[in-house]
Amino acid sequence: MEEIVSLQNAKVKKWTGLHHKKERDASGLFLVEGEHLIGEALHAGCVEAIITDTKCPYDFASIYQVTPAIMHKLSENISEVHLIAVCHKFEQEPREFKRVILLDGVQDPGNLGTLVRTAVSFSFDAVYCSEDTCDLYNDKAIRSTQGALFHIPFFRRNLKDVMTELKKDGFVVIATSLEQSHTMAEIPSSSQMAFIFGNEGQGVHPELQAAADDRLRIDMHGFESLNVAVAGGIVMYTYRG
Amino acid sequence: MEEIVSLQNAKVKKWTGLHHKKERDASGLFLVEGEHLIGEALHAGCVEAIITDTKCPYDFASIYQVTPAIMHKLSENISEVHLIAVCHKFEQEPREFKRVILLDGVQDPGNLGTLVRTAVSFSFDAVYCSEDTCDLYNDKAIRSTQGALFHIPFFRRNLKDVMTELKKDGFVVIATSLEQSHTMAEIPSSSQMAFIFGNEGQGVHPELQAAADDRLRIDMHGFESLNVAVAGGIVMYTYRG
Numbered sequence: 467m468e469e470i471v472s473l474q475n476a477k478v479k480k481w482t483g484l485h486h487k488k489e490r491d492a493s494g495l496f497l498v499e500g501e502h503l504i505g506e507a508l509h510a511g512c513v514e515a516i517i518t519d520t521k522c523p524y525d526f527a528s529i530y531q532v533t534p535a536i537m538h539k540l541s542e543n544i545s546e547v548h549l550i551a552v553c554h555k556f557e558q559e560p561r562e563f564k565r566v567i568l569l570d571g572v573q574d575p576g577n578l579g580t581l582v583r584t585a586v587s588f589s590f591d592a593v594y595c596s597e598d599t600c601d602l603y604n605d606k607a608i609r610s611t612q613g614a615l616f617h618i619p620f621f622r623r624n625l626k627d628v629m630t631e632l633k634k635d636g637f638v639v640i641a642t643s644l645e646q647s648h649t650m651a652e653i654p655s656s657s658q659m660a661f662i663f664g665n666e667g668q669g670v671h672p673e674l675q676a677a678a679d680d681r682l683r684i685d686m687h688g689f690e691s692l693n694v695a696v697a698g699g700i701v702m703y704t705y706r707g
Numbered sequence: 708m709e710e711i712v713s714l715q716n717a718k719v720k721k722w723t724g725l726h727h728k729k730e731r732d733a734s735g736l737f738l739v740e741g742e743h744l745i746g747e748a749l750h751a752g753c754v755e756a757i758i759t760d761t762k763c764p765y766d767f768a769s770i771y772q773v774t775p776a777i778m779h780k781l782s783e784n785i786s787e788v789h790l791i792a793v794c795h796k797f798e799q800e801p802r803e804f805k806r807v808i809l810l811d812g813v814q815d816p817g818n819l820g821t822l823v824r825t826a827v828s829f830s831f832d833a834v835y836c837s838e839d840t841c842d843l844y845n846d847k848a849i850r851s852t853q854g855a856l857f858h859i860p861f862f863r864r865n866l867k868d869v870m871t872e873l874k875k876d877g878f879v880v881i882a883t884s885l886e887q888s889h890t891m892a893e894i895p896s897s898s899q900m901a902f903i904f905g906n907e908g909q910g911v912h913p914e915l916q917a918a919a920d921d922r923l924r925i926d927m928h929g930f931e932s933l934n935v936a937v938a939g940g941i942v943m944y945t946y947r948g
Contacts, residue, residue: 580934580936580937584933584937586929586930586932587927587928587929588928589929617930686828686829686944687828687829687830688828688830688858689824689828689855689858691824691827691853691855692825692940693821693824693825693851693936693940695821695936696821696824696825696936696939698937699934699938699940700940700944706926706927
C-alpha cells in the first residue's frame with residue numbers, strides 16, 4: 467500500500483487525466499467508481515490499482531491510500547465515493563457468435579451504456595460501435611452499463627467493414643429505420659442476426675441502411691418517437707439469444 | 708414585447724427560481740427550452756411567456772427580449788439556447804382509459820422522461836407517479852420526454868389509492884418483479900391494463916406488489932439487469948394500446 471497526500475502528486479494528475487477521452491485512448495486506462503463496478507472489474511481481471519480514502523475491502527496488490535481531497539478530485543460523481551479502480555481496457559473474444567448489435571453514431575453516454583447493459587441481459591454476443599459513437603469508458607457510460615461492459619466484447623470499428631464480414635459469416639444484418647421498413651412481426655428470427663441502431667437525431671446512416679439485408683421498424687401510433695436505448699431494448703428482447 | 712437587460716430584474720429572478728422543484732411546485736410554472744419543445748407547448752396551449760435573446764419566431768402575446776447574459780442564466784443547457792418558454796402545468800383528462808402506467812419511486816429524470824415518451828408512442832392513456840418519484844418538470848426530464856409530456860395526462864398520487872380505483876374500474880393491475888412472477892408470454896393481454904414500474908435500485912414496493920393482480924418479469928438470462936425505462940419500453944410495446 468502506498469500513501470498519497472498531495473493533490474500535486476504525479477499519479478493523481480495522471481489519474482485525473484483519465485476523465486478525458488484523449489488520455490484514456492492514449493493510456494488504455496479508465497476509472498471505475500463504487501463497490502459494485504469495482505467488483506465486476508476485479509472479476510474481469512482488468513484492475514491495475516485501487517484508490518481509496520477509507521479501509522480497502524479488497525485484498526489487492528496495488529492499493530493507494532489517499533486523502534478525501536484527492537478522492538474528491540478523482541471522482542466524477544456528486545455523492546461521496548470512497549473507492550476508485552484504475553482499469554485497463556481489454557479485448558474479449560465472443561464465445562458464441564449469433565446475436566450482435568452495431569451502434570452507428572450513438573451520442574449519449576447513458577444510451578450507449580444502457581444498450582450494452584441490455585445486450586448482456588438478452589445474451590447478445592458482441593457490440594460494435596462506429597468511430598463517431600461516444601466513448602464507452604466515460605463515467606456516465608460505465609455507470610449506465612451497471613458493469614455489463616465487463617461481460618461482452620466491445621469493438622470500435624468501421625461499421626461498413628463489420629457488415630461485410632458479418633454477411634460473409636452468414637449473418638442477417640438488419641437496420642432500424644422508420645421508412646421502407648418491415649415490422650418485427652414480418653421479420654423472422656434466424657440463427658445469426660445483427661441489428662444496427664443509429665444516432666439519436668439522425669438514425670442509421672443511409673449507406674448502412676442500403677447495405678443491410680432488411681430494415682426494421684417498431685410498430686407504434688401517433689407520436690412515433692422512441693429513445694434509441696428503448697428501441698434497442700425492444701428489438702433485443704424480441705430477437706433475444 | 709418587453710425588454711429586460713438587468714440580471715437583477717425581478718422577473719429574471721422569478722424565472723431562475725423555476726430551476727428548483729420548490730418554486731415550480733409553488734408557482735405551477737416550469738421552463739422549456741428550444742424550438743421543438745416550445746412548439747409542442749404552444750400547441751398544448753400552456754405557454755405563459757416566451758423569452759428570447761434573438762428574433763422570436765412566434766407570433767405570441769407575451770414576449771420578453773433579453774440579453775445573452777440573461778439567457779445564459781435562465782438556460783440549464785451547456786449548448787446555446789435562444790428561446791425559453793415559461794409554461795404552466797395543466798391537467799389533461801384521459802381520452803380513453805385502457806392502458807396506464809404507474810411509476811413507483813423512479814429517481815432518474817432521464818428515466819422518467821423516457822418512460823413518458825414511450826407511453827405516448829405506444830398509445831398509453833395516462834401516467835401516474837408516486838409522491839417520491841422525481842419531478843417531471845425539471846429540465847432533464849422534460850428534454851427526455853421529447854415533448855411527450857404535452858400529450859399524456861400525468862398525475863402525482865398515492866399509488867395504493869390509484870390501484871384501488873383502477874381495479875374498481877375493471878383494470879388488471881400488474882407489477883413488475885423478478886421474483887414470484889410470470890413471463891409476458893404467460894400473461895394474456897386484456898382490455899384494461901395497468902403496469903407498475905419501480906425504483907431503479909429497489910423495484911416496486913412489496914405492498915404494491917402484494918396488492919397487484921399479477922407480477923410480471925421480462926425473460927432474460929445471466930446478467931438479468933435492465934434499466935427501468937428499457938423494461939418499461941419492452942412491456943409497453945408488448946401490451947401496446
